[in-house]
Amino acid sequence: MDYYSHQLDSIFLALADPTRRAVIGRLGTGPASISDLAKPFDMALPSFMKHIRLLEETGLVETRKQGRVRTCTLEKKRFALVDGWLSAQRAIWEARTDRLEAFVTATQSKEEKSR
Amino acid sequence: MDYYSHQLDSIFLALADPTRRAVIGRLGTGPASISDLAKPFDMALPSFMKHIRLLEETGLVETRKQGRVRTCTLEKKRFALVDGWLSAQRAIWEARTDRLEAFVTATQSKEEKSR
């Protein structure tokens, strides 16, 4: 339960930046090199690299260097943690909704049932 | 497309903190006052309040004050933005997978069924 906490921290933090989300979007279509990825952004390379490194540290992106080119790929499995958290929240809501529905149903069971 | 960007920034940032995620979890079971919410946390009230205010600013939580008590409720709709972004990413992956599948299918079309 709490094990995921730190991972969620870093994943959500990683997603909280438009540059990084854009990189993720781009990598969704397939692997790319650093400079390919950097091209669309009006940003010095070292600044851009920090984003890549952060994405790598959170496990959302994996990189491999061959020769002088570093190729980045998206680690899609990693998004399961986000999904997991979201659906856990929804499960909580549903549980409450069920209780509420039970209450509402019980309360109005004297008069109506349609709709 | 880009209009949502800032909202996603702030939502993901809001989710990138364990205290705030815990608050969200708690509010998932129903509304609560500030001090009720704060109880489980070993943190000064003003510090805790900052989290609440941030959650409110991002629209994930709504608050209303009656008398001296401020009641917080979860704005569940807000999570749709996260869902939306996630499924947009998945759509990108699928598109690529489709292309890849088309390729694989075409390549091995001598032996296998159509699609």
Added chain:
DNA sequence: AAAACACTTAGCCATTGCGCTAACTATCAT
């Protein structure tokens, strides 16, 4: 061998995030 390329390292800077204490305001209870 020299030049171009693709990063990489180091270090600076401004802003923001997240915690604190101290002191204040506005109810509500007695």
Added chain:
DNA sequence: ATGATAGTTAGCGCAATGGCTAAGTGTTTT
């Protein structure tokens, strides 16, 4: 009216984030 309760405001401090420039490393290309 006193005092407890529930927030609120103001301001401090430290670490992390997100940008930059300048200079360096290791690979390819010519």
